[in-house]
Amino acid sequence: MSKKILVVGQGLAGCVLAWTLAQEGADVTVTDHLQLPAASAVAAGLINPVTGKRYAKSWNFEVFYPFAMQFYQNLERAAGQQIWFNYPIIRLLNSVIEQNEWSLRAGQPDYAGFADVQTHAGDWETFVQPGFAYGYIHRAARVNFPALRAFIHQWFSAQNRFLHTHVTANNVADYIPHYDHIIFSEGYYGQKNALFQHLPWLSAKGDVLMIRIPAATADIQSILKKQITIIPYGDGLFWAGANYYWEFEDANPTQQGLEFNRSELRTMLRTHFEIVEHRAAVRPVLKDRRPVMGWSTEQPKVGIFNGMGSKGALLTPFWAAHFAQHMLHGTALDSTVDIKRFGR
Ligand SMILES: Cc1cc2nc3c(=O)[nH]c(=O)nc-3n(C[C@H](O)[C@H](O)[C@H](O)COP(=O)(O)OP(=O)(O)OC[C@H]3O[C@@H](n4cnc5c(N)ncnc54)[C@H](O)[C@@H]3O)c2cc1C
Numbered sequence: 001m002s003k004k005i006l007v008v009g010q011g012l013a014g015c016v017l018a019w020t021l022a023q024e025g026a027d028v029t030v031t032d033h034l035q036l037p038a039a040s041a042v043a044a045g046l047i048n049p050v051t052g053k054r055y056a057k058s059w060n061f062e063v064f065y066p067f068a069m070q071f072y073q074n075l076e077r078a079a080g081q082q083i084w085f086n087y088p089i090i091r092l093l094n095s096v097i098e099q100n101e102w103s104l105r106a107g108q109p110d111y112a113g114f115a116d117v118q119t120h121a122g123d124w125e126t127f128v129q130p131g132f133a134y135g136y137i138h139r140a141a142r143v144n145f146p147a148l149r150a151f152i153h154q155w156f157s158a159q160n161r162f163l164h165t166h167v168t169a170n171n172v173a174d175y176i177p178h179y180d181h182i183i184f185s186e187g188y189y190g191q192k193n194a195l196f197q198h199l200p201w202l203s204a205k206g207d208v209l210m211i212r213i214p215a216a217t218a219d220i221q222s223i224l225k226k227q228i229t230i231i232p233y234g235d236g237l238f239w240a241g242a243n244y245y246w247e248f249e250d251a252n253p254t255q256q257g258l259e260f261n262r263s264e265l266r267t268m269l270r271t272h273f274e275i276v277e278h279r280a281a282v283r284p285v286l287k288d289r290r291p292v293m294g295w296s297t298e299q300p301k302v303g304i305f306n307g308m309g310s311k312g313a314l315l316t317p318f319w320a321a322h323f324a325q326h327m328l329h330g331t332a333l334d335s336t337v338d339i340k341r342f343g344r
Contacts, residue, residue, distance in 0.1 A: 002027045003180040003328060007305075008167045011040040012145055012312045013284075014185035015152040017305050017320040019075065024328055029179075030156045031163035037251045039187050042208055042281035044231045044239045045143035045313045046223070048089060049114050055091075055105045055135075057114070058311065064318045065139065071317035072143055079151035085142045090121055091135035092128065092226040092268060102135040114138055123220045127213065127271040140223065142231055143313040169194040176301055181327055183303045188251070188282035190306045195296040199342055200287040204310070205248040207257025208241030210277040211265070228264045237276065240265055244310075253280040285309040291316075293323045294339030303327075304339060 003026050007018040010032035022028045047068065049061045058064070069084060076083040093099045106115040118134045121127075156162040167175060167182070172195075175182055184190055191201040216236050224230040231239040243260045258278050265273060284306050286292055292307040305323055308315050325331045335341060 004178070005029070005327070006031060006167070006175060006179045006182045007185055008032075008182065009185035009187060009189075010034065010149060010153060010162075011038045011185065011187045012043075012148070012316055013187065013305055013308055013320070014183075015040075015149055016071070016316045017183065017185060017323065018156065019152060020071075020317070020320045020324045021327070024324055026324075026328060028156070029161045029163060030152070031165050031167055033164055033166045036189060037279070037281045039281040039283050040145045040149060040312070042206070042279045043145055043283075043312065044208070044229065044241070045145045046229060046231060047141045047143065047311075047314045048137065048225075048229075049139055050091075050105070050111070050137050055102060055115070057110065058314060061314070064314050067318045067321070068143075068314055068316075069141070071321075072148075075148065075151070078155075079147070081147055081151065083144045083147050083151075085144070087140055087142055087221060087223050087231070088122075089137035089140045089223040089225050089229075090118075090124060091137060092121075092224065093133040093135055094131065094226070099133045102133075106135065121224075122222050123218065124222065124224050127216065127269055128224070129268060129270045137225075141313075142223070145313075172299065172302055176299065179301070181301055181303060183305050185305045187284045187306065190284060190304065193304075195298055195302060196304050196306075196339075198344055199292060199307075199339070202246065202285045202287045202289075203282050204285050205245040205251065205257075205280060205282045206242035207253050207261060207278065207280040208239060209258070209261045209265075209275050210279075211238050211240050211273045212236050212276050213238060213269070213271055213273045215271045224268060226264065226268050228261060228268075230265070230268065238273075248282070251280060251282050253278045283310050288341075291319045291337045292339050292342075293319065293326075293337055294333055297344055 007014045007030045018030045072084040188203045220232040286307040296302045
């Protein structure tokens with residue numbers, strides 16, 4: 001008989017896990033009250049192979065990237081809607097140190113096919129401030145999280161497998177008799193869950209702007225990156241962000257976040273832009289910046305799948321499959337992501 005599993009939270013993590021389990025034949029129900037600002041509703045869903053000040057290659061990119069691409073492309077076939085967008089990233093380099101560091105990286109054998117140096121800013125050429133050098137990042141992509149979430153919501157709702165309830169550590173005992181497993185995928189809100197409060201959370205809030213660039217009438221097919229990232233959403237609209245705040249009161253947008261993004265945009269663009277919307281949310285991050293999955297010691301049927309941090313698009317499909325195999329076939333959890341690494 002197939003296992004009955006309740007997934008709590010319909011952000012990216014809950015969606016990908018629920019879909020993966022259902023594809024494996026599990027009897028899955030999803031619940032979300034959909035009233036909290038979800039990271040997945042605010043994020044751009046960017047997958048960037050080369051990140052940070054040192055332009056380091058993302059953790060296990062060669063394994064996670066093809067896995068993610070196949071997952072999202074299968075899902076978009078089921079959804080009948082594009083979810084995965086291949087876009088190169090144009091990295092603006094504004095100092096000799098940055099240019100040298102970039103050239104050094106681009107020349108390394110394991111960066112071949114990922115990063116190179118160019119003399120122009122591609123379809124951004126007429127919009128960027130003068131004085132930059134350009135690094136190009138290939139094998140980057142954007143995953144349309146809102147489209148993915150809408151499809152999963154509709155798919156589970158159509159089978160009466162979507163509940164609009166708030167399951168918490170306080171009332172989870174009411175649900176336990178009805179399921180083999182209950183998995184909390186609450187994103188940042190998971191750090192308030194009494195069953196998982198002992199985890200070393202280091203969640204990071206971010207503000208993002210939706211902007212319109214009136215002069216960008218042609219279809220821009222690449223992403224522009226300096227400290228923040230500008231991503232085309234079509235029809236002259238762009239996603240721009242994001243800052244990282246490790247100390248914050250709530251998930252609401254702040255004036256400080258607005259100013260930060262606006263002033264970063266001005267260092268990148270010489271063309272006029274209009275701010276259409278300002279939003280914020282919190283990335284669910286653990287101190288070691290690795291996902292977390294496994295079981296509560298107090299409630300052994302209750303588990304967690306969380307901690308995708310700022311790389312949810314890249315990491316979630318691979319680790320959802322890993323956790324699903326563990327749940328359905330008893331395979332061991334990798335110690336890098338197992339909740340047991342935090343003791344208790
Ligand atoms: C500003 C910003 C920019 C980002 N940019 C990118 C990017 O470009 N690329 C990338 O890969 N990642 C990015 N991220 C990170 C990405 O958003 C996360 O890794 C991912 O969305 C986390 O998904 P999640 O499902 O864990 O959490 P969330 O998306 O926050 O979802 C949690 C869900 O759980 C629900 N929930 C919580 N508690 C309960 C409960 N008790 N009962 C029922 N439902 C509950 C909430 O309503 C919510 O829908 C960004 C994040 C932010 C904040």
